[in-house]
Amino acid sequence: MKPFYITTTLPYVNAEPHIGFAMEIIRADIIARSKKAAGHDVFFNTGTDEHGIKIYRKAKEQNIEPQEYCDKMALKFKAILPALGIMPEINFIRTTDPHHVAAAQEFWKLVDKNGYIYKKNYSVKYCVGCELEKTDSELVNGRCPLHPLTELEIIQEENYFFKWSAFQQKLLDLYAERPDFVIPDFRFNEIKAFVERGLEDFSISRIKSKMPWGIPVPGDEDQVMYVWFDALVDYISAIGWPDDEVQGKNEKGAFKKWWMETGGVVQYCGKDNLRQQSAMWQAMLMAAGLEPSRQIVINGFVTGEGGIKMSKSLGNTVDPLEIVKEYGTDALRYYVARELSPFEDSPFTKEKFKETFNAGLANGIGNLTSRVLKMVVDNGVKIEFKPVKPIAIDGYNIKAACDEIWKLIQEADKSIQDQQPFKVVKTDPEKGKEMIATLGGQLYTIAQLLEPIIPETAAKIQEHLRENKMPAAPLFARR
Numbered sequence: 001m002k003p004f005y006i007t008t009t010l011p012y013v014n015a016e017p018h019i020g021f022a023m024e025i026i027r028a029d030i031i032a033r034s035k036k037a038a039g040h041d042v043f044f045n046t047g048t049d050e051h052g053i054k055i056y057r058k059a060k061e062q063n064i065e066p067q068e069y070c071d072k073m074a075l076k077f078k079a080i081l082p083a084l085g086i087m088p089e090i091n092f093i094r095t096t097d098p099h100h101v102a103a104a105q106e107f108w109k110l111v112d113k114n115g116y117i118y119k120k121n122y123s124v125k126y127c128v129g130c131e132l133e134k135t136d137s138e139l140v141n142g143r144c145p146l147h148p149l150t151e152l153e154i155i156q157e158e159n160y161f162f163k164w165s166a167f168q169q170k171l172l173d174l175y176a177e178r179p180d181f182v183i184p185d186f187r188f189n190e191i192k193a194f195v196e197r198g199l200e201d202f203s204i205s206r207i208k209s210k211m212p213w214g215i216p217v218p219g220d221e222d223q224v225m226y227v228w229f230d231a232l233v234d235y236i237s238a239i240g241w242p243d244d245e246v247q248g249k250n251e252k253g254a255f256k257k258w259w260m261e262t263g264g265v266v267q268y269c270g271k272d273n274l275r276q277q278s279a280m281w282q283a284m285l286m287a288a289g290l291e292p293s294r295q296i297v298i299n300g301f302v303t304g305e306g307g308i309k310m311s312k313s314l315g316n317t318v319d320p321l322e323i324v325k326e327y328g329t330d331a332l333r334y335y336v337a338r339e340l341s342p343f344e345d346s347p348f349t350k351e352k353f354k355e356t357f358n359a360g361l362a363n364g365i366g367n368l369t370s371r372v373l374k375m376v377v378d379n380g381v382k383i384e385f386k387p388v389k390p391i392a393i394d395g396y397n398i399k400a401a402c403d404e405i406w407k408l409i410q411e412a413d414k415s416i417q418d419q420q421p422f423k424v425v426k427t428d429p430e431k432g433k434e435m436i437a438t439l440g441g442q443l444y445t446i447a448q449l450l451e452p453i454i455p456e457t458a459a460k461i462q463e464h465l466r467e468n469k470m471p472a473a474p475l476f477a478r479r
Contacts, residue, residue: 004035005294006260006266007045009273013073014054017080018317019348020270020302021309026336027299028268028399029086033452036087037390043258045238045265046081047093048074050322052227053206056213066213069344070096083321085329085455089244093238095215095231103237104230105218107288109203115214116287122203123156127436130272131227133202146272146309151439159204168199174282174292182278183396184343187271187298191231191278197382202280204229232281235265236290264294271298287419297396298347307347318348330454331476337453338402354479360406365446365454366476368409368416369461372443374472375422375436379429383440383465391449398453405449412442440465 008028011021025046032044050070053381061070074094081090093100111117124133129147133155138144140430143152175181182188203225206214214224240246240254256289269277278296285292301309304316323332331353339356340346376383393401416422421439447461457475464471 001039001041003043003257003262004032004040004266005045005239005262005264006032006035009267009269009277010047010049010093010231010234011077012052012054013048013050013070013077014058015317017077017320018310019320021077022080022084022320023269023302023336024268024299025081025086026084026333027396027398029084029090029341029450030333030337031268031393031396032090033087033264033455034390034393037451042089043091043239044087044089045091045093046086047091047234047238048077048095049227049231049234050074050096051214051225051230053128053132053211053213054209057128058199067096069096080321083324083329084358087332090368091238095234097237099243100234100237101215102214103241104225104233106242107233107236107284108225108229109218110289111284111287113164114287114289116166117160117204118163119158121156121158122161123154124203125152126155127152132249132276135200152401155203157207157210157408158424159203159207159226160217160220160420161201162204162229162284162287164199164201164280164283167286167467168195170286171195171279171282174328177310177455180295180395182274182296182298184298187274187343188278191274194275194454195279197282199279201399202226202399228276228280229284230362232276232284235267235281235293259291262294264291267293268295268299273299274298298339298343300343302340302348304347305349307345309345310348323353327353327357327479328456328476330457331361333454334361334402337398338406340399342397342399357476358478360450361476362474362478364406364409365450365457365461366474368413368446369464369475370444371416372412372436372439373464375425376440376465377468378471379425379433379436380468381433381436381440383444385466386441388445388448390452393452396446402453405446405453408442408446408449412439412446415439459466 006028008024032042036042044104056066060065062069080094127134127147127150129143129150130144130398134144182191204226205217206226208222208224208260215224215230219223239258244251244255246254268276282292304310310317320332335353335356338360419435421435424435444462444465447458450458
């Protein structure tokens with residue numbers, strides 16, 4: 001089977017990890033695990049984005065050097081991965097890594113050599129929250145709609161520009177050739193309409209004297225790279241480009257394997273990254289003579305009370321570690337996988353979390369496991385353990401796949417309710433044990449299907465069934 005390469009975006013380290021980051025990386029992890037279970041060799045990438053004006057200002061606020069600030073924050077993002085149940089084989093890249101810095105500079109040289117970089121004076125409105133230039137048509141009441149509390153800044157300087165305008169038709173051709181290039185389709189329609197309206201060249205550098213925290217522009221000591229031009233290169237620097245070898249892992253031929261043989265990377269990102277991931281980055285790849293990404297999967301936002309977007313700038317985020325501490329890793333993974341819309345905005349409140357925890361976990365898979373195991377253990381029932389094909393997650397719709405598994409849980413519960421094998425085994429032991437063995441096999445199947453979604457719980461269920469023993473405590477105690 002073809003190798004499979006999947007990546008999240010790299011979160012900025014200007015604030016603590018929040019629920020939006022947890023949602024994105026958990027979903028990517030579920031896809032990575034499901035592909036691995038299906039027999040693919042998987043490369044799963046994440047990391048931290050560490051350059052740009054936001055990072056520079058945060059470091060200045062704390063009166064420390066930007067690199068020291070980034071080192072401290074990157075550790076927090078790396079440390080949270082086990083708490084979210086992320087597969088240990090994940091690759092973690094930092095945009096301050098020496099190899100990435102060298103790759104970004106090589107990428108710049110290649111794009112420049114191919115004639116797609118030039119220098120000019122300009123004036124533009126700039127949203128520091130997005131780290132993007134903004135046109136008047138994109139503003140609401142003179143502000144960026146994604147960062148309404150952040151004042152727009154005016155940049156007036158001489159910078160290098162990327163000839164994005166040269167790639168309008170090439171991007172439209174790519175979109176026509178790949179009808180599933182962006183998922184979901186309504187986001188694909190959104191980016192196609194944006195590109196069809198025409199593209200404007202964008203600045204890819206900043207004057208070093210004003211904003212020194214960035215990768216130096218090759219051949220110009222007075223400029224540093226614009227953060228997006230630097231950070232997007234991580235998708236190829238992570239797999240060894242341009243050396244075709246992953247640094248420190250002795251993995252030769254990595255870029256060929258993970259980019260060329262896979263057909264490119266599957267990129268998970270939020271809807272505020274649609275333009276950068278599906279148009280800017282694809283044009284940059286074309287400018288460097290490289291193949292485009294394979295697919296872009298766009299999440300909605302996690303919203304708070306009243307549907308207000310959760311964000312670092314608004315200060316209304318939820319700490320995923322607090323949820324894990326109270327409910328456990330798999331409870332958060334379940335909520336992300338089944339209760340949050342795969343592509344639309346979804347609300348998150350602690351009350352809603354508790355409600356769905358009780359319904360889907362405590363009263364769902366937890367209750368079923370307890371009932372079946374008790375019958376199996378009390379009656380010494382032998383179960384035939386059959387391996388099953390991993391559940392297909394079509395179109396990256398993780399919620400739909402979860403719903404199919406929970407239908408099996410509900411069917412098993414109904415079977416116990418209707419057939420009452422716990423009573424039958426007392427009057428007709430042979431028939432009762434046969435019914436219980438069937439339920440045990442069904443539970444084992446369900447546990448295997450749950451492995452990518454709630455891996456810790458799935459492993460526990462299989463272990464208890466194989467060892468014919470009850471768990472010391474309920475899998476999910478009702479709250």
